[in-house]
Amino acid sequence: MLNYAFKRVMLGILILLFTMMVMYVAVYLIPGDPAAVALGPRATPEMKADLLARMGLDQPIYIQFSSFIVNILHGDLGLDVWSNREVSAIISETMPNTMILAFASIGWALALGIPLGCFSVIYRNSFVDRIIGILSVSFIAIPSFVVAIFVLLIFAVQLRWLPAIGAGEEGDILSQARALILPAFAIGLGWVGYLARMVRASMLEVMGEQHIRTARAFGLSETRVVFRYALAISLIPVISLIAVGMGGIISGSVFAEIIFARPGIGNLTYNAVTSRNYPVVMGAVMVTTVFYVSITVMADLLMAYTDPRVRDVLK
Numbered sequence: 001m002l003n004y005a006f007k008r009v010m011l012g013i014l015i016l017l018f019t020m021m022v023m024y025v026a027v028y029l030i031p032g033d034p035a036a037v038a039l040g041p042r043a044t045p046e047m048k049a050d051l052l053a054r055m056g057l058d059q060p061i062y063i064q065f066s067s068f069i070v071n072i073l074h075g076d077l078g079l080d081v082w083s084n085r086e087v088s089a090i091i092s093e094t095m096p097n098t099m100i101l102a103f104a105s106i107g108w109a110l111a112l113g114i115p116l117g118c119f120s121v122i123y124r125n126s127f128v129d130r131i132i133g134i135l136s137v138s139f140i141a142i143p144s145f146v147v148a149i150f151v152l153l154i155f156a157v158q159l160r161w162l163p164a165i166g167a168g169e170e171g172d173i174l175s176q177a178r179a180l181i182l183p184a185f186a187i188g189l190g191w192v193g194y195l196a197r198m199v200r201a202s203m204l205e206v207m208g209e210q211h212i213r214t215a216r217a218f219g220l221s222e223t224r225v226v227f228r229y230a231l232a233i234s235l236i237p238v239i240s241l242i243a244v245g246m247g248g249i250i251s252g253s254v255f256a257e258i259i260f261a262r263p264g265i266g267n268l269t270y271n272a273v274t275s276r277n278y279p280v281v282m283g284a285v286m287v288t289t290v291f292y293v294s295i296t297v298m299a300d301l302l303m304a305y306t307d308p309r310v311r312d313v314l315k
Helices: 002-029 034-039 045-055 061-073 087-122 127-141 144-158 173-206 210-217 222-259 265-274 278-306 308-314
Strands: none
Touching: 002 061, 002 278, 087 127, 087 173, 087 222, 087 265, 087 278, 127 173, 144 173, 144 222, 173 222, 210 222, 222 265, 222 278, 265 278
16 A cells, blocks of 8 residues: 555656646747736836846746746745735635635535435436436536526526625625535536436446345345445545546636636636736646645545555556
């Protein structure tokens, strides 16, 4: 297990390095002069040169990349071009809002998707199973930003049940919870379908194993067999899906935070890209990549711990 964990951690580090290299190349290849875009047409050559120097874009790309790696190892993500604040401080202020949104989205998706998958197995090949299948595929097919726009128009604009924008009043938990409902619903709806289909497929495979047949032979009800004996084993592939889903949810939060005007890492990255604030862009991408890779590695280790067969396949 220790050897497997070491390999997965080292693979995660290599992924981080590769992501940073791709990010730097992408920034380098963006067309146009970032100083001219940021400062406007009236900027003087001296002002442009000063801005490029402050962003470190006056150096060759290999020097920029090596300097960024060294700074990362020292915990330094650079300075915001406009406010001259540390990028790490700006991200630490906005990241909690995105994390709350992400965990709320996957939390309610798990609470609904897993039971739907279980009931689909209990009533397999029945009308209930078909209805759950249609709903699951429909949830998957609808983009999260489309759901966000429609729920905003219906529940915030027309019915006025929930706030349309913002993250709620600071210090007011009820206000923050109400502001979280619509974006969390928009992001998590698609994952309800993914989880329901994954649980159903995994559980149908488990239902043919020997210990399930033994439980049925003792006269246990189908509902008890599914929820008590088959569900625990069926959730092992779901762990991997959740890890992948967290990356999709973080990317989906960009649209939700823009549509609902929520402060978060997605909104911060969008504003930084439009203003060509490269230190903030690279810092935000770096932090979200570290979060995603960490979640994926932890999911791999949890799967290997709960099912030793995974270590034999993936080692």
